[in-house]
Amino acid sequence: MNRTAIRDLATALHRVGEHGDALAAINPGPEQLHLIREDLEHARQLLAAAAGPAPTTRCPEHPTGPVEPDTDGECLLCRIRRGRGAAAAEVAHQEVTAAQVLEVIDELGTDTAIRQFGGRAVSAAIASTTRTPTTSTGT
Template sequence: MNHAQLIALGRSLRVAGEHGQRLDDSATAPNTAEIRQDLERALALLEDAVTTAKPTTRCPEHPTGPVDPDAADLCLLCETRRRSGQRTTRPYSADMDDEAPPERVQSRHRIRADQPQPKKRWIPEMWNGQAWQVCGTPRTSEQEAEQYLGQLRQSPDAASAYRLVYAFTDHQVLRVWGTPTVTPRQPPEL
């Protein structure tokens, strides 16, 4: 019995229980046809839950598929697809032509094809004593980023080291000013 079946069965049983409370509370004649329909619906849901195979994964697409214990949804098929970077193609409905793609629906969310190409950025970073951290916003101009780091180096509370990281599709360190020194961690005082 999967989660959706449990929810639907629980709702139908609660409706049947409400009929039982109404029979106890009121002296009016009960609507037996409605009670019968609700009980038949609950029995049909129970029968459906008992006859279907027990799901082995939490995947709505492959509830009885092979199990991958490392996957978030336990589905080996979906996890293999995620690892290889493939996307599933949605099957077209029966009334559509095989060659016609589905009509695009306007959305406030962009789709991947609408995303802009990656931009070149220069990221100023400073050494905080234990790791490099971003200081300031990424710049689109290398000269602007170097001027910004020059201002930071001249300030009274300058860090021990700064660096400029070039980011396009991957990160690459271009220049480093100063020497980063690792400060030993102090034991917590008790």
């Protein structure tokens, strides 16, 4: 059971109850009925969420995703995405020439060049020549 959704559900049900109190006092128009319909639909969605699994992470994007080891509920998927973004930004700041990339490919293989410069730089370097990529045989 998802305790976070239960708090939100309680708030939504209170709001629906306020509509019930107001209906007893007035004759509702189409605008009021539309608002009641929206609040009821929202409460229904929260009820379904409350019955679902409890979140494993504190991440709003991946609430039931994998947890980063040795953390207090940090989302592993978001950490990996942030790490890839930082690595790509670091490579982008380096002024890498195709010759430098091709040199690493010749010495250490394509896999190492991809780890060092990123796939885009390796692809561009290979495309700038008529050569075929070599694969690394070592670690």
